[in-house]
Amino acid sequence: MIINHPLLGPRDSAEFVYLGDASLIDRPDPNAEDRDVAFHDYAYLRDNPAGEHRELWFHEGGDRSWLVVTRNTVTHEISNVALARDVARARGRSK
């Protein structure tokens, strides 16, 4: 698989380390009433879809940036790549 890095252009996926579902960006509120349940679900439960999947890849063998890659889990086709930083900021995170 070739990942089209937003800054570096097309790179071999072997340069990256895979973390998992991009929903890991959305950490639950540690002060909320239901934090135990929320953190359990956050840490352990996954949608695991067959089809389009947004996921976190770390460019360990490159610029060490985190990317959000949109990839089809049935065909392995990659349709979108964004810097995780930009995705997180757009979702209201400070960094």
Next chain:
Amino acid sequence: MRYSGFNVIKQALTGHKGWTPAWRDPEPKRHYDIVIIGGGGHGLATAHYLSKVYGQANVAVIEKGWIGGGNVGRNTTIIRSNYLLDGNEPFYEFSLKLWEGLEQDVNYNAMVSQRGIMNLIHSDAQRDAFIRRGNAMILNGADAELLSEQQIREEYPFLNFNDARFPIKGGLAQRRGGTVRHDAVAWGYARAADSRGVDIIQNCEVTGFRIENGRCLGIETSKGFIGAGKVGCAVAGNSGRLMAKAGMRLPIESHVLQAFVSEGLKPVLPGVITFGAGHFYVSQSDKGGLVFGGDLDGYNSYAQRGNLPVVEDVCEGGMAIMPMIGRARLLRMWGGIMDMSMDGSPIIDRTHIDGLYFNGGWCYGGFKATPASGYAFAHLLANDEPHETATAYRFDRFRTGHMIDEKGMGNQPNLH
């Protein structure tokens, strides 16, 4: 018809005209006491033990393709019970004991071959860890044997003893481990269950569950609605996809694992060998092919094929311990979809929906588990109580902190 030496000779003398199909091809009834989704090893084993041990014969196995087309027919056929943790080892040892009696139990030649498995040791720390594992195995009634470097040299003279980076310092052997003809396991269980009245329904995809007031009443399929007193799901790599239809999210990710077979060679490998410093394992099939594999590709996948970086990594592992493998040509490679759980261990449990039961999270070690998984799932379905060897395989262990993490990797499924 019973399979026996007598029948083989009788059929040979009468032109082989008397063989009958190994199982029927029935249309689904409108209602069963128990419906099992997934005609892989685990689903078929469940049906067998339900009908044989638990007296339940009004049972159907619903398979979307053909039985044996999933992981049960795609794995590298290794059986063993060399686990460390309490939640696992008794279960896998129970499974190994069931393997030892399987062929008589189901009257089918599954080519169960206890040719042994040997895990190589490459450092002093690894030896300590393997001694501990061997002791845990022996405490649970399994067999384990520590081999010195000298013994390895005698038994496996073709290994690479000149590798300065990963020197071979010994091995942990389980002589009762080995390999089994994988498709024959599916066929043998199917035939045995069918003979006791279980309906095996192929080419029938489950498309949804009928759930009313928190109770599962049956399944929607490509052949219409099938009512059921209880529904057991055993669809391995498709677990996430199937249980989503019941509104459930699982502690599971689906990942692709590849396997490789070389051209047929004369017998060169005495048993199963695993590399302890990288991820590589190899055995030789009875047809002569070297059967080997290594790591997952590492990303979520429902495609039954992987990518080239893992091919390279597996071949490097092979060359590191067994340079002669470089002379063999690769004949075939393929992938299967693994239900990788968050702690690397399986789940055999009720769900929060009445009448709906789940069996999955087998990662890449579920073939060896087939008999015990079927037995334990049948026990759960029949009695609503976990089997004594499977009490730890609960959904709520992630909530209560009772994870069974053999590798100590945490909630990172692609590392288990």
